[in-house]
Amino acid sequence: MASDQTHEFIPPGSRFHALPSPFPMKRGGALHGARVAYETWGALDAQRGNAVLIVTGLSPDAHAAASAADPLPGWWEAMLGPGKPIDSDRWFVICVNSLGSCKGSTGPASVDPATGAPYRLSFPEVSIEDIADAAAEVVRGLGIERLACVIGNSMGGMTALALLSRHPGIARSHINISGSARALPFSIAVRSLQREAIRLDPNWNHGDYDDATYPESGMRIARKLGVITYRSALEWDGRFGRVRLDESHVLGDGGGEDPFGLEFQVESYLEGHARRFVRRFDPNCYLYLSRSMDWFDLAEHAGGDVLAGLAKIRVERAVAIGASTDILFPVQQQEEVAEGLARGGAQAEFIGMDSPQGHDAFLVDFDRFGPAVRGFLDRL
Amino acid sequence: MASDQTHEFIPPGSRFHALPSPFPMKRGGALHGARVAYETWGALDAQRGNAVLIVTGLSPDAHAAASAADPLPGWWEAMLGPGKPIDSDRWFVICVNSLGSCKGSTGPASVDPATGAPYRLSFPEVSIEDIADAAAEVVRGLGIERLACVIGNSMGGMTALALLSRHPGIARSHINISGSARALPFSIAVRSLQREAIRLDPNWNHGDYDDATYPESGMRIARKLGVITYRSALEWDGRFGRVRLDESHVLGDGGGEDPFGLEFQVESYLEGHARRFVRRFDPNCYLYLSRSMDWFDLAEHAGGDVLAGLAKIRVERAVAIGASTDILFPVQQQEEVAEGLARGGAQAEFIGMDSPQGHDAFLVDFDRFGPAVRGFLDRL
Numbered sequence: 001m002a003s004d005q006t007h008e009f010i011p012p013g014s015r016f017h018a019l020p021s022p023f024p025m026k027r028g029g030a031l032h033g034a035r036v037a038y039e040t041w042g043a044l045d046a047q048r049g050n051a052v053l054i055v056t057g058l059s060p061d062a063h064a065a066a067s068a069a070d071p072l073p074g075w076w077e078a079m080l081g082p083g084k085p086i087d088s089d090r091w092f093v094i095c096v097n098s099l100g101s102c103k104g105s106t107g108p109a110s111v112d113p114a115t116g117a118p119y120r121l122s123f124p125e126v127s128i129e130d131i132a133d134a135a136a137e138v139v140r141g142l143g144i145e146r147l148a149c150v151i152g153n154s155m156g157g158m159t160a161l162a163l164l165s166r167h168p169g170i171a172r173s174h175i176n177i178s179g180s181a182r183a184l185p186f187s188i189a190v191r192s193l194q195r196e197a198i199r200l201d202p203n204w205n206h207g208d209y210d211d212a213t214y215p216e217s218g219m220r221i222a223r224k225l226g227v228i229t230y231r232s233a234l235e236w237d238g239r240f241g242r243v244r245l246d247e248s249h250v251l252g253d254g255g256g257e258d259p260f261g262l263e264f265q266v267e268s269y270l271e272g273h274a275r276r277f278v279r280r281f282d283p284n285c286y287l288y289l290s291r292s293m294d295w296f297d298l299a300e301h302a303g304g305d306v307l308a309g310l311a312k313i314r315v316e317r318a319v320a321i322g323a324s325t326d327i328l329f330p331v332q333q334q335e336e337v338a339e340g341l342a343r344g345g346a347q348a349e350f351i352g353m354d355s356p357q358g359h360d361a362f363l364v365d366f367d368r369f370g371p372a373v374r375g376f377l378d379r380l
Numbered sequence: 381m382a383s384d385q386t387h388e389f390i391p392p393g394s395r396f397h398a399l400p401s402p403f404p405m406k407r408g409g410a411l412h413g414a415r416v417a418y419e420t421w422g423a424l425d426a427q428r429g430n431a432v433l434i435v436t437g438l439s440p441d442a443h444a445a446a447s448a449a450d451p452l453p454g455w456w457e458a459m460l461g462p463g464k465p466i467d468s469d470r471w472f473v474i475c476v477n478s479l480g481s482c483k484g485s486t487g488p489a490s491v492d493p494a495t496g497a498p499y500r501l502s503f504p505e506v507s508i509e510d511i512a513d514a515a516a517e518v519v520r521g522l523g524i525e526r527l528a529c530v531i532g533n534s535m536g537g538m539t540a541l542a543l544l545s546r547h548p549g550i551a552r553s554h555i556n557i558s559g560s561a562r563a564l565p566f567s568i569a570v571r572s573l574q575r576e577a578i579r580l581d582p583n584w585n586h587g588d589y590d591d592a593t594y595p596e597s598g599m600r601i602a603r604k605l606g607v608i609t610y611r612s613a614l615e616w617d618g619r620f621g622r623v624r625l626d627e628s629h630v631l632g633d634g635g636g637e638d639p640f641g642l643e644f645q646v647e648s649y650l651e652g653h654a655r656r657f658v659r660r661f662d663p664n665c666y667l668y669l670s671r672s673m674d675w676f677d678l679a680e681h682a683g684g685d686v687l688a689g690l691a692k693i694r695v696e697r698a699v700a701i702g703a704s705t706d707i708l709f710p711v712q713q714q715e716e717v718a719e720g721l722a723r724g725g726a727q728a729e730f731i732g733m734d735s736p737q738g739h740d741a742f743l744v745d746f747d748r749f750g751p752a753v754r755g756f757l758d759r760l
Contacts, residue, residue: 121639185616185617186608189616193605196600200601228570232566233565233566241565242562242565259505262572263674264565266565267568267569267572270569287640
């Protein structure tokens with residue numbers, strides 16, 4: 001089936017869980033024959049009590065770390081594995097790829113069984129709640145009634161809260177990393193502009209592109225804008241300053257002849273990020289998942305009061321961790337998560353890190369995030 | 381001449397100063413028959429000692445406020461006029477349009493007298509120093525040896541420092557508002573991405589567009605990204621929150637049919653800004669002026685030490701003012717300006733404002749910026 005799916009990028013160690021068919025979607029419609037890709041590490045104990053679920057940000061796949069099935073390093077390699085902060089010698093760890101993604105779970109790039117062609121924009125609208133419901137199906141499919149912990153990063157922080165909110169009792173504890181209980185206008189504006197850049201690319205063509213007409217310009221802009229908001233000015237002052245590129249290191253469309261070509265190291269850094277991303281993520285899937293974050297608001301069923309929405313969640317222990325330099329999911333949002341979960345009766349803590357790397361700190365600042373995650377899990 | 385100039389937008393009250401011909405440019409080449417547009421308010425006193433020069437950000441024209449020649453409100457209407465913080469009853473105020481702009485001064489959208497066609501990308505590279513030198517020509521052309529004060533906002537804060545650095549004695553005092561002595565990588569990254577969005581628009585066509593093929597998509601992205609970085613998340617949380625648009629207020633490409641159309645107030649706000657900007661600014665001029673900011677570094681002739689570069693400036697009094705929420709020209713940069721000018725012997729002060737409006741605060745938060753500017757000028 002994978003070879004029929006135009007822009008899916010499925011890690012070789014993926015396992016798949018078939019969702020109930022039909023699988024109803026929150027904003028309308030239903031999926032038929034849909035699946036969720038996941039990977040696991042470690043072994044489930046006899047009591048099925050040592051399971052930890054990881055739900056991810058917009059772009060990652062389920063390959064969070066190397067495994068026997070796929071020895072390549074994963075996107076959270078430093079955090080997950082034997083003896084690591086999320087210790088697979090102790091925990092049975094599951095990482096799911098989000099519904100709506102193009103990394104193995106069913107999404108707009110997948111083939112619609114009803115037509116034999118990719119869904120594209122005929123895919124139903126995807127909400128964070130749908131992603132959470134699909135993850136819950138994987139958990140139950142593995143025979144797990146109650147997770148020891150659900151860990152969510154960035155968009156995954158939203159997914160984890162939706163999971164806890166919609167599936168009471170599914171987890172004893174929660175680690176929310178650089179997440180939030182609702183989208184605020186700065187991040188909505190950034191994501192709206194990323195989506196507009198993709199949609200304005202003539203190649204996007206209302207979602208009807210192929211490999212030859214991939215909307216590369218739009219995806220370049222979206223990715224670079226993402227990277228600008230994922231990091232921080234502070235980090236870049238120290239890392240790049242005003243250092244120029246050597247002629248020999250100029251990436252992109254050339255320095256010499258093009259009067260607007262790359263000149264500064266920071267421009268080359270963005271260019272490298274764009275090159276590693278475009279053509280490796282499906283643009284329609286990007287649009288769908290991006291929009292799901294804008295919609296997410298845990299206050300929705302709590303009279304517009306986000307703390308009240310959080311307080312409806314029942315979890316024994318929780319920690320919300322964030323970086324002071326995060327402009328996309330600012331630390332006030334993680335403080336809010338901890339405060340709201342505490343109101344609901346959880347033993348909940350907020351940890352603000354002085355990481356200079358902004359929203360991406362959890363992907364790089366393992367000296368700070370590693371001990372915080374390990375410490376929480378050790379005390380479970 | 382104006383009618384031959386494809387994308388110039390010249391305020392009706394403009395006056396023009398002819399630059400020496402040839403006018404050499406810092407990065408190479410020279411202009412022939414170039415001019416600078418400016419406006420003035422108030423009267424020059426007999427000693428020619430009451431002149432105040434305003435140099436602007438990237439996009440404004442010289443029409444800072446209403447005048448007899450052009451009664452329409454200007455871009456700094458609340459700050460400039462009789463009895464206002466920059467009091468035209470006391471001061472003879474000059475505002476110049478930047479060289480390289482499309483608002484009356486010669487720039488890439490102007491006609492090259494050698495060819496009879498717009499310069500486009502054949503225009504020589506424009507530096508902040510060139511903009512400053514052109515402004516100095518206007519000052520001298522008005523018979524002014526020494527300004528009472530030079531005021532620069534945003535990019536104009538760079539221009540003012542270049543003016544003071546390259547034309548010793550040209551001003552007794554300086555007000556630097558949300559400016560900086562050098563570009564740092566976060567702002568370079570943002571501007572680089574704005575330029576890339578314009579250049580990726582097929583209509584840009586290496587600068588060879590006309591009204592029918594104006595690169596509107598690229599300019600929309602550039603403007604919206606600008607607005608995102610000009611304001612602050614804090615302001616938007618209070619101003620927009622998660623408020624949705626009424627169907628009847630949806631701007632842009634429609635809400636109902638388009639699954640990715642505008643939905644939140646903050647998206648409509650960005651859309652409004654884009655609509656008021658595109659087709660009212662020349663894209664090539666935008667690229668040139670944007671790039672000039674990236675290049676600016678007052679440390680250039682001071683061994684890479686920006687404070688040493690500032691300390692070479694001789695000015696009697698100075699104040700650097702900024703907003704704590706500015707992510708594009710962060711307050712540390714205004715602190716740096718004040719510290720460096722103080723090292724050079726100036727009585728220099730830094731004033732950090734708690735304005736929520738970010739980099740744009742000087743254009744809207746008159747309750748804070750008005751008294752600060754008035755207070756400084758009153759004490760001269």
